Amino acid sequence: MLFLDDSTTVIIAAKAAHESAVRCLLGKKLRGTTCGTAGCAVCAENIQQVVTPAGTALAALMTAPRLSTVISGEPKDLFILSNYLWAQLVPGFSWKDFKDFRKAARKKAGTRDAAEILLVTRFEGVYKAFKSVFDYTVWFSNSADKLRYDAYQLAANLGRNTCTYCNRIYTHTMKGKGNNKIMRPQFDHWFSKSKHPALALSFYNLIPCCSVCNSSIKGSLDFDLSTHVHPYVDKDCLDRFAYSYHYTRSTQSYAININPAFNDKKIFRTYSDFKLKEVFNSHHAELADLIRIKEAYSKKYIERLMGAFPGAKLAYKEVYRLAFGVEYDESDFYKKPLSKFKKDILRELKLIK
Template sequence: MKIACNDGSCVICTASVTQIKIPKEMRLEFEKADFLEDLISAEPADQKDLCLRLWKAALKGYDAKWHEDYKKAKKKKKAELSKDDKAMIKKIEKNISLFERIFDYNTWFLNKANSPHYDAYVLAANLGRSSCTYCNRLYTSTMKTIAGKKVMRPTFDHWFPKYRYPMLGLSFYNLIPSCTICNSSIKGFKEFDTATHIHPYVDADVLERYRFSYDYLEDLKNFRVKIKSDVADTRIMKTYKDLKIDICFDAHHAELADLIRVREAYSQDYIRNMFNSYPGANLSFDEIYRLAFGISYEPKDFYKLPLSKFKNDIVSELLLLSFTTELKK
């Protein structure tokens, strides 16, 4: 919160310390044991409760409905705003501004000055996410020059929207490494919630709960990618509908067509022999699979190569899942 820690060697405090005046009720929340630590590292469901406590401490009589009213008012044209609308906007935005000053995402986490503290580049490097967490279509590697100059990193999507949860600006669970298309062009300000959407850090088994498939549209002479789930998993379907995942993957007809051609050109016996032709190379099944299809086989490694989930599902469908299981034995 930019409050001095009294450590004379602290690179943050010695650089710049700004005292921020906050309401007494909010300060009492911050002083409770583990409150700030939980706000940074607790799971999303718990963070929501902490954020609600801060809003109630900041605004007397606060009700969660206020944010719904605020969102509706922000969509109106200036001439359409009532006196109550203007008061609502002013009240909410005043406190959003306060929370943004306390949890200073722009100067702390973005770290444009490249000062030596924990920032977006450090987090991205530690996570090691090589492809977009949401779509697994594009590379999101983190790279610096030998001299340490920043070159590229993934963008970080705020899973809970910033206008309602500005106090989660530095929360690990609320910062999802993603590509610019998913973060800005598609998700944008859409509201995600653990009750209606899957969270990539909480729903660890999500890759096993759905799969990619396709249809061939005879009248259009073209493919259509689709997402399937063996159970009625509404959270998965809503998440990927909101992220437009099936539409995005329709851009990968070339990769789909290549896999189909491989299946049409080579029999299962040929593919089986190909997998059995490296006995002296000491290659693991995953390494041979990667050589054959250019993707990772294990779900835990899908993030390392773009399109791994998509291609693996299509390969399993084309070859039959039982056959790919046989190959691994």
């Protein structure tokens, strides 16, 4: 996992743009008000207030401080707020009841027993209000080629070129002529939006990542700050594990391992849930290339390259990038896939400083 440093100018600006647009959307959804900013594309859209009983009750709870928290509050505060809203809007709320409701809701109406009907009656209006107000699927994903703030704009503002979770796959944001949307990273809801729908548009709950990590592997897994690493919270996440490899002579094969820091249960569970050991074992070719360089050049590969072009006056990390196609500085790992993996293996091979 790569650290998302919210003290950088890029992420500060991305957060500010997100706050402005989402605040306007929620104002219209909750109270039918607009931000009043001239030329605001969100204000110009036909966004309807949610006037159901649950929507009205939710609007009453969403005071100015809570609105600020749900848009850009820190992860620990998001979790507290989500629990608070559920408890206020669903009498006698419990996560067990919610789980049973989700199961009952997937059944056809005529097949539910009395207990399931009661659960659906208790939860359904509130759940629909959450999803309508904090509208990720339609408003934020926004498949239409509209010139307004949406997931494409957040992705472009963040400028993360590789997956935050695995750093294996490019996640560029690209548009064509006429604002035609071509590709962008997916956004994982670190706190699952099925369980915490009020956090569907929260800045710190939207993690840019690849489709493999988000859809194929994590899905709706239940993450918690006490058990899993969060990319905006855990500044030392890169230092708490290292990629390694093992050679088995009997089968003449290599296996890629992930070594967490001593007894680091959070990092171990995070990478186990993302199945990083399994997915990185698809990178035998990259590992083999690095081992061949080690065998051919021992410890002096980069030094020989620097010596071959003395006039270029290339810095060590520039030659490193040219030699291995990845970034040397940890703060730049997001720019090139496999930067963390290759640096760890190169260190194990003693090919770099």
